[in-house]
Amino acid sequence: MRESDRNLRELSDLITPMSIRVAVTLRIPQKISGGGLTAEALAAETNTDPGVLERILLHLVSAGVLTRDDGGLFGLTRVGDQMLVENDGSVNPDFLDLGTVSGRAELSFFRLPEVARNGDIVAYSAQYGTSFWDDLGKEPSSAVHFDQVMAAGMKKRVQEIAESYDWGALGSVVDVGGGNGTLLVGLLQAHAGLRGTVVDRDAGPAVRAFRDAGLSGRAGAFSGSFLEPLPPGAGGYVVSRIQSDWNDADVRTILGHCADAAGAQGRVIVVDEFAAEEGVRTDSETDLRMLMYYGGKERTMEQVRELAADVGLSVRSLRRAADWTIMELSSNAGAVRGGSSVEEALY
Known part of the structure; x- marks a missing residue:
């Protein structure tokens, strides 16, 4: 041979x-x-x-x-x-366990030929008759593991993210899809006057993290979907490691809800590792997983900028934080629509 x-x-x-x-x-x-x-x-x-x-x-x-x-x-x-x-983050045994949501997600690659013929098919949903996110919500142990995996990547960068932007000037932030609160804990510890709220499918892990870090007086969390209106009134709405997990329509919805809640004076801040620009090698494995699991993709900075523009957001500044980028967006949307107040969420 x-x-x-x-x-x-x-x-x-x-x-x-x-x-x-x-x-x-x-x-x-x-x-x-x-x-x-x-x-x-x-x-x-x-x-x-x-x-x-x-x-x-x-x-x-x-x-x-x-x-x-x-x-x-x-x-x-x-x-x-x-x-x-x-x-070292390269292999996680739970990711290989076919009894977990993440393990089962790998089997959705058997649907790749169908997805290649019809890019609108979400492989995980086609394989199991439900979305990855709905399955995750039914399986607490897998949800905990998923949050831990996301938090592990964030922990390596949170200090530099906290130091690379003047978070304290915002007064208060909502971490949209903030999981177990790892990012928000880091921001609050680095900026003494800052307050924050996590919005995610299960508020419990973030609430416990804030209590353990002694931050319960400055931080809160509530269960909710960022595909629904968000609580208005915060100085900033943070979106991290979300833009790649959703299709274009859903990313527009998420950014649109952030823009509505932020209003004319607030900021929408995307914290992420963007895909390489055209002609540069990107993380093809992660990109294909985003496609098969969620119908998402690893987007370039320009692609996120275009989706943000579709909902009336424009880029105010870009800052590097380790190997990630902090993209600050602002809106001239004016009146805020929907959601309960951030102060109610915090207290």
Whole structure:
């Protein structure tokens, strides 16, 4: 077999990825991390067919993920150890678990041929009959994991984000889709006079984060959708790591609600890592996941600017914060429409 053929086969292989996902879903790594077990013992613990499970495990041995000694005991290689703990953000075991929303989302890639023919299809919804977000809302453990993954990326950058913009001048901010409050905690800790509110599908994680950080007197959260009107009256409405998770129509809706709530005097602030401009290599894996999971895309700064312009927002300033950008937008929309007041949300 020629080298080019061998590489193409490796690149197109589904056997190894699915075998890894099955092993993670069955918690095989945890069961053998403290000492090897035979396929028969593992099958008994996982209620699986011994013969089939052994064939899966033997393939993972050949792939360099597992080991097998002369006594038939399976163990973990250095690569296999990555199925136990997150590896510098590159591998998260829960992401591979087919019992979680994130794990199931990967199987939506089997719908890629349909999406290629009809770009309006959202693969996850077509695969499971419901949206990723609705599924996430039904599964608390997956929702917690999702927030943790989002927060992990934010924690690396929150200090520089807090220092790269005069957040304190806004007086108060609403973190739209702020998850467990990681960004807002960082902003409030860096700017003593600032107040803030998180709006997300579940207010509980953010409320607990504010309490743990001693910020309950300056921060609050409530459960709501940013596809609905937002509470008006804050100096700034922050949108971070959201623009890539939605289609163009929904991004316009989200930015439009921010613009309405901010009014003529407020600011809409997009904090994100934008896709590379034309002709520069971008994160193609993430871009395709956005497409398949949500019908979204990794957008360039110009694409976000155009969507913002569609709802009457224009760019006032751009600031770098680590490898992200803070895009400050303003509106001449005038009167505020919809939502309860921010002060009511805070207190």
